Amino acid sequence: MSNDRRLDVLRAIVTEYVHTREPVGSKVIAQSHDLGVSSATIRNDMAVLEEAELIYQPHTSAGRVPTDKGYRVFVDQLRTLKPMSLPERKAVESFLSQSDSLDDVVTRTVRLLSQVTRQVAVVEYPALVREKLRRVEFVDLAPTNILVIVVTESGRVEQRTLVLVHPFSAEDLNWVRSRVNAVAEGRDVTEVHEAFDTLADEAPAHLRDGVMMMTEAVSDLLESTAESRIVLAGISNLARGAVDFGDIAPVLDALEEQVVLMRLFSELNQDDDVHVTIGEENPHDALTQTSVVTGTYRTTDSPFAARAHLGVVGPTRMDYAKTMSYVRAVAAYLSRFLSQ
Structure with a gap:
């Protein structure tokens, strides 16, 4: 059996489940994804993926759902992120270019990210170690x-x-x-x-x-101005998706206190373009039901440059490709804004 095809089946399961929130069966994959094999072959591939703990069956006779481990393999296979379309890029730049101060651009950024991803957006103010x-x-x-x-x-x-x-x-x-x-x-x-x-x-x-x-x-x-602080938007998005959580209360508490997010940002590798932590990978108990997609923005590579993070918090059932693409693009825009 082809490992590439097995990954294609996993990608199909993740894609379908993210958009429908319904367990995915082999027939759906055969009809909606051109894998060139029968649904029986896809079922065999799914059995191997389940044995590898990349997917699981929530109940008898149901289709399959990705596990945290399955989402991780899927994200790691996103070697290149599809760039935003030209209209999307122009819309983002037009909206953020109206900013006339750091406060304004941070406020606009967090609103924009929450709207386009339909998740909770978080933007950290840059800790300008040598702000002038x-x-x-x-x-x-x-x-x-x-x-x-x-x-x-x-x-x-x-x-x-x-x-x-x-x-x-x-x-x-x-x-x-x-x-x-x-x-x-x-x-x-x-x-x-x-x-x-x-x-x-x-x-x-x-x-x-x-x-x-x-x-x-x-x-x-x-x-x-060197003190770190964060701004959030879109908590209502998380509440509307409460069905994706066993218990949403700890997540909401963590977002309200903000301390967990500040710790998460402080632990990031600041050289990462886009960083994704999924479910149990999150080191803080309050976020083990979530995925967190983060990016870093900065003025220059100088040791004294302005540097901070932004990100999106949502359920593990997330459109990772779209979210990662937006986080990377907006971080790049913020870097240009600060450099100017």
């Missing part, structure tokens, strides 16, 4: 209330409201804004700390306490 400052703004809210806004070179925006001991005039605020941007623009958090060490000494005596508070706030906000 583009601009600082100080907005006068009240005589002693100042809004500090930090804009990084990636377009990320962080802000904080300060209550000063002494009021700052418009002229005072302009002086601080000018000096802070002059010494800090284009620098990372370590360099900003060093630049601010002497800035308070330059300030007029009546401004020094306020200047110290404002520069500390800028440093803190810039440092916070």
Whole structure:
């Protein structure tokens, strides 16, 4: 018996089961897939696949269903992913190109992935180890209330409201804004700390306490851009597919807490193009009923580059080829966005 044909039978079972959620019989494969053999021959192949624990029969007289091991063999045989069609690619690029900041592109990305895959989408903000400052703004809210806004070179925006001991005039605020941007623009958090060490000494005596508070706030906000955080969308997709889970509650709990996903991302090989973990392969109990398809996006290959992950969480009965293709394509787009 041909090993290639056996794999063709496995692919047919996975494909049919993913689209119908019904156990797949030999007659369906013979009619729907041009394998060039009879349904009797296909039944023999299925018996071998079942003995190898790649498929199983959920009940007597039923067709066959892939196991986690069967899905793994199927995914490993996807040597090349079918690229998105030109209309699909244009639609993705058009939707994401409307983003004008990192927050916007992350929000759009997670919405897009959840819509096109009909699963839960997860996007991690890049941990920009050496994120650099583009601009600082100080907005006068009240005589002693100042809004500090930090804009990084990636377009990320962080802000904080300060209550000063002494009021700052418009002229005072302009002086601080000018000096802070002059010494800090284009620098990372370590360099900003060093630049601010002497800035308070330059300030007029009546401004020094306020200047110290404002520069500390800028440093803190810039440092916070290196903290990992994730955004999710499409949890309702998972709930609608609850029939695919024995118990969906642990999965929903894990997604809500997000800690499991952060751990999963931290354990990934960051050089992987697209990585798939299936069922029991997931190291965390809450995800053993799911498959997780992840990709990595980055600015450059520099050790200090922006780097993060995105992915899709769904049942093991998943359209792997489509999901992997979208994850890879969107990760590539995010890499281009950050590099620009």
